Amino acid sequence: MGIDQRFWAGRRVLVTGHTGFKGTWLTAWLQQMGAVVTGFAKAPPTDPSLFAASGLAGRIEHLEGDVADVAALGEVVARVRPEIVLHLAGQAILRQGFDDPVGTFRTNVMGTVAMLDAIRQVSSVRAAVLITSDKCYLDQRRTCAEDDPLGGHEAYGASKACAEIAIQCFRAAYFPGSFTCGIASARAGNVFGAGDFAPSRLVPDLARAFLRGELPKLRSPEAVRPWQHVLDAVAGYLRLAELLHQRPEMYSTSWNFGPEAGSEWTVSAIADALASAFGIQGWESAPPLPVQEEALLRLQTSRARRRLGWQPQLGMAEALRWTAQGYKRLYGTGDTNWLADQIARYHAGLQEQDARPTEGELVDLMTHAVARTSQHEAA
Template structure:
């Protein structure tokens, strides 16, 4: 309960500017912040579908205000953020998928690179103290797929436009920290900024196109077999509450010691806890008693996606005292059980898992 007490003490009554609040991870983050007693202003594009999690949980009612706008609009970002005068900024807004980045590379770079620069520039214009956590991805690393778990100091890179855009965003973040938010000048600028790199998140309510869990759920709903593009690919699967808890813990530590954590942090499962796409699919389907309801894709023309990707979270464990609470299998089962439970609303299911995660496992 020590972590929960710290989070409640830190965020209760605080003003939080949350970009990407209408997205899958953003909707979970919005619920956790609301549960902790924070006042949230969201800034994001509108939800794409009626059954997106944000709509299912009544996300608008969880916000002090919800701004539907684009992070590519510098003037709007700056106006809304400076007017709100937040204590914390969590920047989640992004074009977050690999395959669509091949179709719209320029939009991907504009959103992920310039969108991040716009949020940081808006923070620079903010007169008071503010703590900012910039969310990127585990895919920011140059990945030769040799089996090593990536550490924060490893080389940045990216084969596909999505990964490259997020690596570029990391460079932008580091530049702003060094140029405008240095530790030595904190008394003048009063800004603390860190970047965070998390793995492939899964959880209830994800309706995205081209992601494995929503693909499985749609196949179950239509009575089809799931088609696996890369069944042997290894990913750092983690329940969405794992990185959210980590982001909040980091922000709380930054609030306590504003010059001590202005850096990059990995938040991933133990790198020995490896599961392939096929492993995830079988475990997920087992909750529905359909373990074999999948098939492997034989298309050899598919675009490049990394087949092996793991993070080393030693830094977060040693400096922040953070460790993952759920194994990959538990994360998969929690997710499948969320979709399988038809007795509760989406908001009730999320609240139940939030309470269990933060009260039982911390």
């Protein structure tokens, strides 16, 4: 599954939430491929921030605003007339959702509704990928598949479930059977990578502690999450957008993006591996958050693997090494060249992966070879 740079070169793309961690990685990749990117988001949510350090604001059209402001977002969409929309803007911290449920529902639900309403009022958009979360499922004790019931027991998860329902509503009411505009939602597992400075999130908390020479505190050491490097998730979004643009009637649905089944790591295993990459050992236990968190969360990703040809490229050990390398350079010198370097390495790996024959292609080649040999012997 490669990402087609020729597809993105010169294409008008609107990214919301581009100042956040995942949005910065996505925007940097799009910019490297030559896309004409407009970003719309609030100011970077952390200080420091990867977006500010990267200098991306000077290489794209960078607009600041509230995605839940219906009029402001509508004006941007109407003026930019994007061909592809990647909607990442949202409140992404579970603890913040507990402390500010109203703000969380406003951003995650009304921000999604505002974007969908803006899209339906322009004719330029051919594909829209709206990012929600793997926390949108009602029963997270099972391996969650895209058609499982939606719901949530805390504001963050519930707001993402509501956003999914809004996407389904708009798709049915305003884009029924549409062959001109594809509307899809993407639900990724827990992403990590260098440059995340968010509070109450495992990998940035670990990196901050290790770089200060302190022992990190783990809330739920044995909890299991569908961890994946940010580039694996972003590659899924880009691949989905490409196919959605080409065949909206086939790809306008919801999609899970997560690690290989059975490869999920516990919180303590992540901490141990990242500590080793930083040359530090040890961690301490901490009281859990006053928020209901499931001890086990797994995603069924066969839909994306089978229909998009997507699969994670970075194993956990390699992904954590890339993460440690980026943090060390960012904290040590302020250098962000590693961001473009890691994107280029990942992209090149995808192209190499596409150059290799698949299992099915190998069977065809072998069958063809056997047939040719039989014909030769018969002659």
